[in-house]
Amino acid sequence: xxxxxxxxxxxxxxxxxxxxxxxxxxxxxxxxxxxxxxxxxxxxxxxxxxxxxxxxxxxxxxxxxxxxxxxxxxxxxxxxxxxxxxxxxxxxxxxxxxxxxxxxxxxxxxxxxxxxxxxxxxxxxxxxxxxxxxxxxxxxxxxxxxxxxxxxxxxxxxxxxxxxxxxxxxxxxxxxxxxxxxxxxxxxxxxxxxxxxxxxxxxxxxxxxxxxxxxxxxxxxxxxxxxxxxxxxxxxxxxxxxxxxxxxxxxxxxxxx
Amino acid sequence: xxxxxxxxxxxxxxxxxxxxxxxxxxxxxxxxxxxxxxxxxxxxxxxxxxxxxxxxxxxxxxxxxxxxxxxxxxxxxxxxxxxxxxxxxxxxxxxxxxxxxxxxxxxxxxxxxxxxxxxxxxxxxxxxxxxxxxxxxxxxxxxxxxxxxxxxxxxxxxxxxxxxxxxxxxxxxxxxxxxxxxxxxxxxxxxxxxxxxxxxxxxxxxxxxxxxxxxxxxxxxxxxxxxxxxxxxxxxxxxxxxxxxxxxxxxxxxxxxxxxxxxxxxxxxxxxxxx
Numbered sequence: 001x002x003x004x005x006x007x008x009x010x011x012x013x014x015x016x017x018x019x020x021x022x023x024x025x026x027x028x029x030x031x032x033x034x035x036x037x038x039x040x041x042x043x044x045x046x047x048x049x050x051x052x053x054x055x056x057x058x059x060x061x062x063x064x065x066x067x068x069x070x071x072x073x074x075x076x077x078x079x080x081x082x083x084x085x086x087x088x089x090x091x092x093x094x095x096x097x098x099x100x101x102x103x104x105x106x107x108x109x110x111x112x113x114x115x116x117x118x119x120x121x122x123x124x125x126x127x128x129x130x131x132x133x134x135x136x137x138x139x140x141x142x143x144x145x146x147x148x149x150x151x152x153x154x155x156x157x158x159x160x161x162x163x164x165x166x167x168x169x170x171x172x173x174x175x176x177x178x179x180x181x182x183x184x185x186x187x188x189x190x191x192x193x194x195x196x197x198x199x200x201x202x203x204x205x206x207x208x209x210x211x212x213x214x215x216x217x218x219x220x221x222x223x224x225x226x227x228x229x230x231x232x233x234x235x236x237x238x239x240x241x242x243x244x245x246x247x248x249x250x251x252x253x254x255x256x257x
Numbered sequence: 258x259x260x261x262x263x264x265x266x267x268x269x270x271x272x273x274x275x276x277x278x279x280x281x282x283x284x285x286x287x288x289x290x291x292x293x294x295x296x297x298x299x300x301x302x303x304x305x306x307x308x309x310x311x312x313x314x315x316x317x318x319x320x321x322x323x324x325x326x327x328x329x330x331x332x333x334x335x336x337x338x339x340x341x342x343x344x345x346x347x348x349x350x351x352x353x354x355x356x357x358x359x360x361x362x363x364x365x366x367x368x369x370x371x372x373x374x375x376x377x378x379x380x381x382x383x384x385x386x387x388x389x390x391x392x393x394x395x396x397x398x399x400x401x402x403x404x405x406x407x408x409x410x411x412x413x414x415x416x417x418x419x420x421x422x423x424x425x426x427x428x429x430x431x432x433x434x435x436x437x438x439x440x441x442x443x444x445x446x447x448x449x450x451x452x453x454x455x456x457x458x459x460x461x462x463x464x465x466x467x468x469x470x471x472x473x474x475x476x477x478x479x480x481x482x483x484x485x486x487x488x489x490x491x492x493x494x495x496x497x498x499x500x501x502x503x504x505x506x507x508x509x510x511x512x513x514x515x516x517x518x519x520x521x522x523x524x525x526x527x528x529x530x531x532x
Contacts, residue, residue: 073429090429092422099521100444109440110430141521161430 020051020086020164020197022072027081028222029067040222041067044081047216047225051086051164054191054198056208058255059218065201068223069167072199086197088165093173095154097142103153104129104138110161128156132190148179155190165197172207181239184210188236205251209244210237217254227254311491316498319491326480327492331499333476334465337393338503341400342461346454348401349408353450356409357416357442358434374406378464382471396468396476403464404457411453415446448522451515458507462500 041064108121300312385395469478
């Protein structure tokens with residue numbers, strides 16, 4: 001399954017194609033200002049992500065990172081260029097859990113949407129709760145959970161969509177520094193257990209270096225790819241590893257130029 | 258991480274007079290008692306005739322003396338209001354959903370819905386009587402006409418106000434338009450829809466009185482219409498007291514329903530002030 005988007009936003013979602021891969025070629029997208037003049041969000045972005053690869057996209061605020069993810073998820077169509085991507089699911093910065101559903105029903109939302117009964121959906125989601133450190137919180141409402149736990153439930157919801165590509169939009173941006181570090185380690189573990197193709201948008205260079213196989217640096221608006229760094233480090237990674245620290249400095253350098 | 262909760266120290270005592278039952282009931286009771294007292298004084302000492310403004314004591318007397326008559330007519334009006342509100346809610350929620358889904362329908366009918374609220378009941382009542390006779394149907398029509406509108410407006414606004422990011426997320430989970438409504442928009446709109454329903458019950462009682470004025474042989478509105486020319490003003494006021502009490506009861510019932518139906522909203526409202 002693959003999404004191929006040249007024009008209309010929701011058109012073909014089921015064109016056959018490379019499983020789990022993302023290919024962007026010369027992708028541009030602009031928005032109209034209130035007076036009608038266009039504001040380019042991304043301009044001429046080329047990006048290829050292999051199946052199972054984790055690519056972090058870093059860039060200054062307003063460089064069109066979110067636009068990039070929405071293009072990959074098929075929520076927007078490019079003005080020019082081609083987007084070919086396996087079915088992708090979005091995990092936004094805000095967890096967007098539904099307050100009227102319990103944690104397990106939130107996690108299993110994609111299964112319900114896919115036609116499973118409530119009991120079936122819960123049965124399939126249940127084992128993941130134990131695996132991902134949420135055991136005992138299946139019946140909790142979102143407002144009863146901490147920020148970190150809510151993000152875990154949101155991540156389970158993303159995983160249970162069964163899609164090969166995960167688009168994570170600053171998933172831990174709203175958490176405090178301590179919880180964020182804990183969640184980064186948690187996510188690294190989760191991805192080791194459940195490998196997926198991941199496109200991770202972040203403004204936290206350290207997060208990128210900790211989690212990604214490759215880092216793509218975008219320029220300020222309109223976003224273009226200005227640098228690519230391979231992170232060939234074994235996992236699990238430690239933020240204090242000198243190689244990692246050096247890489248982080250290189251990424252920051254690329255961001256500044 | 259596994260959520261081992263250590264017992265927290267006991268929370269500080271709630272502010273005085275806030276959460277105790279007496280603290281909640283006493284102030285409004287005192288206010289009502291003071292108003293009744295002033296009214297009694299004014300009716301006895303003031304220059305307004307008894308048959309224009311009866312004293313509370315006279316009304317209480319009428320409430321007791323005519324209790325059988327009042328009760329029978331209250332049942333009639335209560336039935337009209339209950340069913341009329343039900344019709345209005347079904348109509349209101351249905352219309353709000355339909356207008357939410359169809360922009361064409363909205364552009365076509367929303368102005369008409371607004372205009373319908375400007376039509377005085379006295380103008381349409383005779384027509385309704387011609388169409389539906391003197392039974393309960395024209396009453397339901399009038400009550401529904403008077404109170405469906407707040408339900409439509411509050412529900413529609415809340416449906417439109419659903420979080421756009423939430424809807425995007427649901428789209429990447431492959432939710433259909435209907436599923437987005439079922440899982441996100443409709444539950445999000447429920448608290449506002451219930452607020453609309455609360456406004457509706459408050460005006461439904463007036464709608465019922467209008468409807469009975471327009472043509473009926475029973476009900477509290479009919480009773481008032483008869484009592485006033487007979488100079489039985491205390492009885493008319495007794496009917497008003499019952500109508501008001503009934504409206505308060507309906508309103509409270511909806512408040513209870515709200516707690517059951519939207520526990521998440523209540524929790525957020527009560528938030529840090531929860532004792």
